[in-house]
Amino acid sequence: MNPAPSVIIFTVFSGMGFGYLALLATVHDYSGIAAFWHWFVGYALATIGLAASAFHLGNPSRAWRAFTQWRSSWLSREAWGAVLALLALAPVALSDWLHLGLPRGFGWPGAVLAVATVAASGMIYASIRAVPRWHHWTVxxxxxxxxxxxxSLLAGLRGPSLVALLVLGGLMVLYWRVGDGAFSRAGSTMGTATGLGTLGGVSVFEPAHTADNYLLREMIYAVGRRHAAKLRVLALLLAVVLPLLAMLLLPGRYGPYVAVPLHLLGALAQRWLFFAEAEHVVGLYYGKR
Structure with a gap:
C-alpha cells in the first residue's frame, strides 16, 4: 500500500494524543495554567491527527459523510468515537484549568472513549480481508x-512508560512475525484472483493497460526486504529501546524530554512500514505478488 504522509501523521499523532488525554483524565491532576497547557497538547495532537486524515480523502469537503455509516464502517465509528471522546473530556479539562474540583471519576467515560477511538482506527485496517497482513487481531x-x-511518555510516568514500552516492543515483533506469512496463508494466487486456477498455472501475458491508474498508485507498493529489515530495526530502536533507556538512565524530568521525540520518530517509521509492507491482493492481477 502507498504510505501516504497524511494517514501516517493521522494515525501516529491522534493515537498519541488520545492516549495522553486518557491519562490526563484519570491519573494526572494538574490545575491552573499547567493544566491548560497539558490539555492543550493532548487536544492538539488528537485534532492535528484527525485533520490530517481529511487531506487523504478525494473530496475533503465530504468528510462529514463518514459519520453516517456507523452501523457498518469502522471509519465512521472512529469518527464518532473521536468527537464523543473530545466532548466528554472537555468538562474535566475545564475543571482542571479553572479549579472547579470535578472528581477524576468524571474522566473515565472520556478516557474509555479515547482508547476505543484508537482501537477503532486499528480495526479500520484489521477488517480489510484484501490485505492479509492487516487482517489480524494484532493490528x-x-x-x-x-x-x-x-x-505515558508525554505524561512523564516512569513506571507505566517502562511497562508500556516493553509491551509495545513485544507486539511490534509479534505483528511482523504474523504479518510476514499472512499473504501465503491466505491462499490467494493469480489463479484464485482470476478464477482460472482450475485450468492450470496462470501468468500475466500483458498488463491490462499501459497507463498509470489509481490501483497501481495506491494499492501496489513494494519495499525491498533489506530496506524493510533495516527500517524495522530502526523503528524498534527509536520507538522502544532508546526511550526505555532514556527513562531508565536520565534523571527526573529529563527522561521524557529525550524519550518523547525518539518514540515519535520510531512510531512514524513503524507506521510507514505498516503501509509500505501491506500487500493488497489486487496486485495479483498485475503479477506484482
Whole structure:
C-alpha cells in the first residue's frame, strides 16, 4: 500500500494524543495554567491527527459523510468515537484549568472513549480481508499499545512508560512475525484472483493497460526486504529501546524530554512500514505478488 504522509501523521499523532488525554483524565491532576497547557497538547495532537486524515480523502469537503455509516464502517465509528471522546473530556479539562474540583471519576467515560477511538482506527485496517497482513487481531492491539506508550511518555510516568514500552516492543515483533506469512496463508494466487486456477498455472501475458491508474498508485507498493529489515530495526530502536533507556538512565524530568521525540520518530517509521509492507491482493492481477 502507498504510505501516504497524511494517514501516517493521522494515525501516529491522534493515537498519541488520545492516549495522553486518557491519562490526563484519570491519573494526572494538574490545575491552573499547567493544566491548560497539558490539555492543550493532548487536544492538539488528537485534532492535528484527525485533520490530517481529511487531506487523504478525494473530496475533503465530504468528510462529514463518514459519520453516517456507523452501523457498518469502522471509519465512521472512529469518527464518532473521536468527537464523543473530545466532548466528554472537555468538562474535566475545564475543571482542571479553572479549579472547579470535578472528581477524576468524571474522566473515565472520556478516557474509555479515547482508547476505543484508537482501537477503532486499528480495526479500520484489521477488517480489510484484501490485505492479509492487516487482517489480524494484532493490528488494533498494536495501535492501542502505541497510544499507551506515547501517552505515558508525554505524561512523564516512569513506571507505566517502562511497562508500556516493553509491551509495545513485544507486539511490534509479534505483528511482523504474523504479518510476514499472512499473504501465503491466505491462499490467494493469480489463479484464485482470476478464477482460472482450475485450468492450470496462470501468468500475466500483458498488463491490462499501459497507463498509470489509481490501483497501481495506491494499492501496489513494494519495499525491498533489506530496506524493510533495516527500517524495522530502526523503528524498534527509536520507538522502544532508546526511550526505555532514556527513562531508565536520565534523571527526573529529563527522561521524557529525550524519550518523547525518539518514540515519535520510531512510531512514524513503524507506521510507514505498516503501509509500505501491506500487500493488497489486487496486485495479483498485475503479477506484482
Amino acid at each position: 488494533p492491539v498494536l495501535f492501542v499499545a502505541f497510544a499507551c506508550a506515547g501517552g
